[in-house]
Amino acid sequence: MSAPLVDISSVSHRFGQHTVLKDVSLQIEPGSYTILLGPSGSGKTTLLSILGGFVTPSEGKVFIRGEDCTSVPPAKRPTTTVFQDYALFPHMSVGSNVGFGLRMQGVDGATRAAKAREALALVGLASAFDKKPHQLSGGQRQRVALARALVIEPAVLLLDEPLGALDLKLRRQMQDELKAIQKRVGTAFIHVTHDQEEAMALADHCVVMNDGRIEDEGPPERVYARPATRFSATFMGESTILAGTVTEASDRTSTVATPVGPVSLPGALPVGSTVALAIRPEHLVLGEARGGVRLGTAEVSDVVFQGSFKRVLAVSVEDPSLHFIAKLPATATVQPGDRVAISCDTDQIILLTD
Numbered sequence: 001m002s003a004p005l006v007d008i009s010s011v012s013h014r015f016g017q018h019t020v021l022k023d024v025s026l027q028i029e030p031g032s033y034t035i036l037l038g039p040s041g042s043g044k045t046t047l048l049s050i051l052g053g054f055v056t057p058s059e060g061k062v063f064i065r066g067e068d069c070t071s072v073p074p075a076k077r078p079t080t081t082v083f084q085d086y087a088l089f090p091h092m093s094v095g096s097n098v099g100f101g102l103r104m105q106g107v108d109g110a111t112r113a114a115k116a117r118e119a120l121a122l123v124g125l126a127s128a129f130d131k132k133p134h135q136l137s138g139g140q141r142q143r144v145a146l147a148r149a150l151v152i153e154p155a156v157l158l159l160d161e162p163l164g165a166l167d168l169k170l171r172r173q174m175q176d177e178l179k180a181i182q183k184r185v186g187t188a189f190i191h192v193t194h195d196q197e198e199a200m201a202l203a204d205h206c207v208v209m210n211d212g213r214i215e216d217e218g219p220p221e222r223v224y225a226r227p228a229t230r231f232s233a234t235f236m237g238e239s240t241i242l243a244g245t246v247t248e249a250s251d252r253t254s255t256v257a258t259p260v261g262p263v264s265l266p267g268a269l270p271v272g273s274t275v276a277l278a279i280r281p282e283h284l285v286l287g288e289a290r291g292g293v294r295l296g297t298a299e300v301s302d303v304v305f306q307g308s309f310k311r312v313l314a315v316s317v318e319d320p321s322l323h324f325i326a327k328l329p330a331t332a333t334v335q336p337g338d339r340v341a342i343s344c345d346t347d348q349i350i351l352l353t354d
């Protein structure tokens with residue numbers, strides 16, 4: 001296997017008494033799109049700032065292309081950061097903004113202009129070269145910021161909530177563009193967001209962070225289908241979580257006692273151990289699932305129409321602390337107050353390790 005482009009090795013960071021990163025190790029492959037996903041305060045921006053050279057970690061090392069960059073200042077390492085607020089110079093033309101980094105490197109005017117034009121073409125803004133930033137829309141300004149970062153050909157592009165200032169529709173549109181641009185240039189992107197939909201739409205590799213640690217990482221399809229932890233199962237998409245205790249186990253199956261009755265799972269689990277089971281909304285059935293497992297009866301508490309589907313919340317009759325979240329077709333006729341059987345296919349139950 002080839003060496004990773006970026007190797008974050010056992011990084012911890014403290015601000016005063018507050019430890020905000022706890023022994024984080026992460027490898028980034030060349031050409032990959034990595035998303036750092038997590039709630040506010042989980043340490044995403046601090047990790048990105050360490051990669052960009054704006055913060056030196058209290059412990060651990062950062063290698064980029066095999067070189068120890070832990071204490072190398074931002075301008076001297078092969079990274080560029082794109083911030084949420086773009087920070088374009090308002091008095092300069094778009095072309096000069098994009099060429100700014102090259103000017104700092106002492107590149108001559110003609111080469112700067114040619115490279116800036118190339119970078120603008122890459123982000124679909126070739127015609128904006130002579131405009132001023134205020135003549136552009138928010139999405140276009142963000143693309144100029146991207147061109148300005150890409151023109152200096154960094155090994156790694158760091159993006160801190162780059163779409164945070166855009167409205168939802170533009171945000172979704174820019175996600176598609178960002179992904180297309182990243183594939184076109186082939187530069188490794190590391191992008192911080194707390195938006196799980198953004199993570200799923202963009203990432204080749206998704207890193208779920210919580211409280212200064214990496215909870216889960218992998219392709220988004222894997223993280224969604226088989227989350228490693230309870231946090232990951234509820235932060236990257238929604239889940240119904242059932243707590244249980246293993247009461248019996250043979251070579252091939254185990255029985256887990258849950259508040260809504262026994263659930264049989266493949267695999268031998270240690271008898272007496274406590275486990276958590278997660279079920280994604282699209283896998284919960286209101287009614288009996290043929291060949292599936294019955295999860296008791298529930299009373300529907302809310303039905304939210306979401307265009308192409310309905311999101312249904314229901315409270316277990318057997319254990320009112322248990323809340324089911326189901327995704328049903330938009331045509332489903334279920335209403336608040338209805339009492340329904342809940343079930344699911346055994347194959348769709350996710351066993352969580354924490």
Ligand SMILES: Nc1ncnc2c1ncn2[C@@H]1O[C@H](COP(=O)(O)OP(=O)(O)OP(=O)(O)O)[C@@H](O)[C@H]1O
Pocket residue numbers: 015018020038039040041042043044045046047194
């Ligand atoms: N310069 C600083 N001095 C002191 N504490 C800081 C500093 N920067 C961040 N913190 C603290 O470190 C923790 C992690 O912050 P960080 O910004 O990395 O999280 P985040 O996951 O990016 O959150 P958000 O999505 O809100 O930006 C927070 O508790 C924050 O208050």
